[in-house]
Amino acid sequence: MAAPEKSPLELEKASKLANVPHCEQYERMISGMLYDSLVPELTNSRLAARKSMLKFNNWFPEEDDFNIETITKRRAEILKSFLGHVGDDEIFIEPPFRVDYGPNLSVGKRFYANFNLTVLDSAIVTIGDRVMIGPNVMISTATHETEVASRRDNIEYAHPITIGDDCWIGGGVIILGGVTIGDGCTIGAGSIVTRDVPSWSVAVGTPARVVKKVEALGKFEE
Template sequence: MNEVEREVRARMRAQGLYNDEGPGLEALVEERQRAKELTWRFNMMNPTDVAGRQALARELFGPMGERVWIEAPLQVSYGYNVSFGDDVFVNVGFTLVDDIEVTIGSRVMIAPNVTITVTGHPVHPQLRAEMEQFSAPVVIEDDVWLGAHVVVLPGVTIGAGSIVAAGSVVTKNVPAGVVVGGVPARVLRPITDADREFAYRAPGTLA
């Protein structure tokens, strides 16, 4: 690893600004190209080839527990920065911007078209002129359910057992055992023992 690459990788994990392309950063570009190729192969694979899909997912991602199921299509930046616990279900359209670590716990449910990004850009346009960016790790703890079209932004931890309602944008850490929703997401209510008794609740009518 050359000095330029070493410095950029350090900035990526220290929440500093960095640019991941240019002289001396060929290895980072190659790693992203590898992820694109593996993702393309995964997305094009016959859905009946369960063993092949599972093997390719383990080649693409970092540590992966047992009984992890990921539906196609899928999009990732690096792949190897993402880890999964056991008994995880990921529905279609999952997007992972994983310049650094994304940790997904056990028994996590991810609905269609969820985006998790560890990377963002600075506010001032002069700092974005050269495509500068920053990264902060994301953690999805055990037993979390992310609803359809949820977006989880850099640096966020979602606490164990919590639910993120469909269409929410999560900009701050979520406590354990709550339902959150909205743009930006906020706590709607706690999850209690009363929720052990399931009953479908029909939606009301908008005023």
């Protein structure tokens, strides 16, 4: 269900993100309220994301600069230009990469995503440090009412997604809005995550269910 009022927590998160399309409908969108996705501020933000994705997905170095250091550095620069937060220059996303807005995506240090990651970030998506994502993963905050009338009017809503530190998201996983995946989790390939997964768990299936716990580790020392 859509939220009845704005979320101070999500508004506080947004205040720390770059490139945010501030407007009334944006605040409703990230708060989980019903909102109009076709207002100019949101439409322009999505168009800007598509331009940035085209640049990211099609850039490749000249022969003289064909090395992993150059590729990593330049791709990180492009990602920082349109995502909400990037933890460090070690971020590595294999193209193609697709995102709905960009400013609502925050990733931590040493983030890696394999080919074909799709993030529908109508609400804020927060990903922790040292997270690995397999190929063909979809992270979708966006949803609609089942009543048809609001869909005819382009009204929708979204719920945030949080993925903790040291998680491994297997290939083909779908993570739906409103889900929090705790630290140290593994999500098995092909799973659909519809509910929270507690820290230090392995979850598999459709819908994903916890099948085992793993040893909890202390704070990572850089």
